[in-house]
Amino acid sequence: xxxxxxxxxxxxxxxxxxxxxxxxxxxxxxxxxxxxxxxxxxxxxxxxxxxxxxxxxxxxxxxxxxxxxxxxxxxxxxxxxxxxxxxxxxxxxxxxxxxxxxxxxxxxxxxxxxxxxxxxxxxxxxxxxxxxxxxxxxxxxxxxxxxxxxxxxxxxxxxxxxxxxxxxxxxxxxxxxxxxxxxxxxxxxxxxxxxxxxxxxxxxxxxxxxxxxxxxxxxxxxxxxxxxxxxxxxxxxxxxxxxxxxxxxxxxxxxxxxxxxxxxxxxxxxxxxxxxxxxxxxxxxxxxxxxxxxxxxxxxxxxxxxxxxxxxxx
Amino acid sequence: xxxxxxxxxxxxxxxxxxxxxxxxxxxxxxxxxxxxxxxxxxxxxxxxxxxxxxxxxxxxxxxxxxxxxxxxxxxxxxxxxxxxxxxxxxxxxxxxxxxxxxxxxxxxxxxxxxxxxxxxxxxxxxxxxxxxxxxxxxxxxxxxxxxxxxxxxxxxxxxxxxxxxxxxxxxxxxxxxxxxxxxxxxxxxxxxxxxxxxxxxxxxxxxxxxxxxxxxxxxxxxxxxxxxxxxxxxxxxxxxxxxxxxxxxxxxxxxxxxxxxxxxxxxxxxxxxxxxx
Numbered sequence: 240x241x242x243x244x245x246x247x248x249x250x251x252x253x254x255x256x257x258x259x260x261x262x263x264x265x266x267x268x269x270x271x272x273x274x275x276x277x278x279x280x281x282x283x284x285x286x287x288x289x290x291x292x293x294x295x296x297x298x299x300x301x302x303x304x305x306x307x308x309x310x311x312x313x314x315x316x317x318x319x320x321x322x323x324x325x326x327x328x329x330x331x332x333x334x335x336x337x338x339x340x341x342x343x344x345x346x347x348x349x350x351x352x353x354x355x356x357x358x359x360x361x362x363x364x365x366x367x368x369x370x371x372x373x374x375x376x377x378x379x380x381x382x383x384x385x386x387x388x389x390x391x392x393x394x395x396x397x398x399x400x401x402x403x404x405x406x407x408x409x410x411x412x413x414x415x416x417x418x419x420x421x422x423x424x425x426x427x428x429x430x431x432x433x434x435x436x437x438x439x440x441x442x443x444x445x446x447x448x449x450x451x452x453x454x455x456x457x458x459x460x461x462x463x464x465x466x467x468x469x470x471x472x473x474x475x476x477x478x479x480x481x482x483x484x485x486x487x488x489x490x491x492x493x494x495x496x497x498x499x500x501x502x503x504x505x506x507x508x509x510x511x512x513x514x515x516x517x518x519x520x521x522x523x524x525x526x527x528x529x530x531x532x533x534x535x536x537x538x539x540x541x542x543x544x545x546x547x548x549x550x551x552x553x
Numbered sequence: 554x555x556x557x558x559x560x561x562x563x564x565x566x567x568x569x570x571x572x573x574x575x576x577x578x579x580x581x582x583x584x585x586x587x588x589x590x591x592x593x594x595x596x597x598x599x600x601x602x603x604x605x606x607x608x609x610x611x612x613x614x615x616x617x618x619x620x621x622x623x624x625x626x627x628x629x630x631x632x633x634x635x636x637x638x639x640x641x642x643x644x645x646x647x648x649x650x651x652x653x654x655x656x657x658x659x660x661x662x663x664x665x666x667x668x669x670x671x672x673x674x675x676x677x678x679x680x681x682x683x684x685x686x687x688x689x690x691x692x693x694x695x696x697x698x699x700x701x702x703x704x705x706x707x708x709x710x711x712x713x714x715x716x717x718x719x720x721x722x723x724x725x726x727x728x729x730x731x732x733x734x735x736x737x738x739x740x741x742x743x744x745x746x747x748x749x750x751x752x753x754x755x756x757x758x759x760x761x762x763x764x765x766x767x768x769x770x771x772x773x774x775x776x777x778x779x780x781x782x783x784x785x786x787x788x789x790x791x792x793x794x795x796x797x798x799x800x801x802x803x804x805x806x807x808x809x810x811x812x813x814x815x816x817x818x819x820x821x822x823x824x825x826x827x828x829x830x
Contacts, residue, residue: 254666254667254670257667258667258670258671261667262679265679265683266679266683376808376811376812377804377808379807379811380755380803380804380807380808380811381800381804382759382762382763382766382800382803382804382807384763384766384782385762385782385796385800385803385804388782388785388786388789388796388800389796389797389800391789392789392790392793392796396789396790486670486672487672489672490672490673490674490675491674493674493678493767494674494763494766494767497766497767498786508678509767509768512678512681520678520679524671524675524678524679527672527675528670528671528675531670531671531672532670535670
């Protein structure tokens with residue numbers, strides 16, 4: 240297990256290094272100089288040069304990369320070009336909305352998908368199965384931001400149960416969770432649909448395995464077989480999808496935050512893009528990719544715990 | 554052909570898809586109203602108003618016409634993005650399978666993993682942050698994400714085909730790996746590629762809608778479903794039809810493509826059809 244963990248850790252570090260180089264290189268080939276953009280059309284060349292020096296833009300590329308990358312390791316993301324505040328602080332502030340939102344949505348989607356998938360698989364071909372599959376077909380076809388708009392229309396405008404957007408802050412956790420509820424449901428809908436389908440087909444696979452028949456033959460009830468044998472083995476593909484979905488949730492949150500005017504990471508990115516505050520874009524993208532790579536690493540390790548056979552391979 | 558039309562999923566999916574493709578094609582020749590002009594006198598008409606089947610928006614533009622022209626944008630962006638994925642991804646997958654275990658295989662698969670670590674929207678954000686928002690950049694962003702999808706699928710399927718007897722005999726006959734890949738492997742993965750292609754097509758339409766909703770896709774005056782939704786948002790309380798109709802267009806198109814993909818998979822793989830999964 241240790242050897243397996245170390246080998247996964249090695250590829251984790253390698254992907255992080257390559258990803259950071261790719262992101263840095265992509266952003267640096269941008270046409271247009273941030274310093275001249277910030278100072279406007281009529282700036283004097285020497286003012287621009289001074290600002291470039293102040294922003295650290297006058298040193299060679301590779302030095303800037305090393306500076307940025309070592310900074311990231313220490314939690315120093317650099318300073319925003321427009322706001323002149325440390326990016327780490329800006330991100331931390333926004334993360335308090337985006338991260339709880341992603342976790343909230345992931346929890347909802349798991350809570351919906353597991354029972355739905357199990358129901359569909361155990362009653363295969365029944366009316367319950369057909370309607371679960373029908374709903375999932377619809378769930379993957381509905382754009383989540385449009386679903387969000389419809390929910391605003393129904394629950395905020397017609398019924399007035401929720402506010403249409405904005406975030407009251409965490410002083411009152413209950414109000415904060417309430418503000419995140421519609422966005423989380425919107426994010427969870429497509430994820431739950433995919434997850435329920437994966438759960439169903441994985442469970443159908445394991446339910447037809449010999450060990451399930453053996454378990455039934457030795458006298459376990461249907462329910463016992465399901466919980467002790469079939470479900471545990473079906474979890475492997477389900478875990479992969481949950482891991483993958485986390486990255487989609489973080490990215491999907493960027494759009495959903497716009498529907499609900501939530502001041503999260505997504506809003507930060509769009510502001511930064513329109514203000515050409517590239518170092519902020521660079522850092523947020525790096526953070527998202529970092530989160531994805533870490534989650535995939537965690538999924539790999541979780542696999543190895545669930546299924547010892549996987550430790551030898553790779 | 555009969556198998557195609559007796560498959561219920563495929564038939565419904567094909568019908569839905571054809572409606573929107575036809576709408577997009579007809580819009581090149583004719584739309585009920587002009588979509589470029591502003592006609593304030595007729596603004597915010599409800600659906601089923603006289604002369605305006607689906608009503609009008611806040612500028613008095615006919616929503617049916619807008620949806621038809623918007624279909625053009627969605628379909629074009631998604632189609633080209635899938636094309637990019639196939640044209641680049643499939644040869645990469647074939648090459649990786651042909652040289653299994655080599656350095657090239659390793660490099661191709663690792664870079665695929667890397668692209669997968671970037672959620673497609675994040676790629677799109679990076680690209681638009683750098684080159685500015687446009688339909689072309691949306692295509693590139695969605696297309697890049699399609700490359701590893703097709704590369705992986707092709708490699709996986711090709712690996713098992715390389716074990717087949719007919720490939721062995723082709724090798725004995727002196728054909729090189731490139732020729733075998735194109736003459737013997739590729740024709741046998743086409744079915745898989747078509748199924749995956751329909752699925753990526755529908756994902757592309759969703760992605761394009763999302764990007765143009767946040768302003769990173771096609772720019773005005775090119776109509777697009779995502780931007781119609783964005784524009785409708787502030788008016789949703791008194792003109793809900795502006796938000797409902799383009800959204801329904803997206804849902805039906807995506808649903809149609811997905812059903813078609815499911816149907817095709819069943820038709821191509823009789824084993825699955827018998828088991829009814």
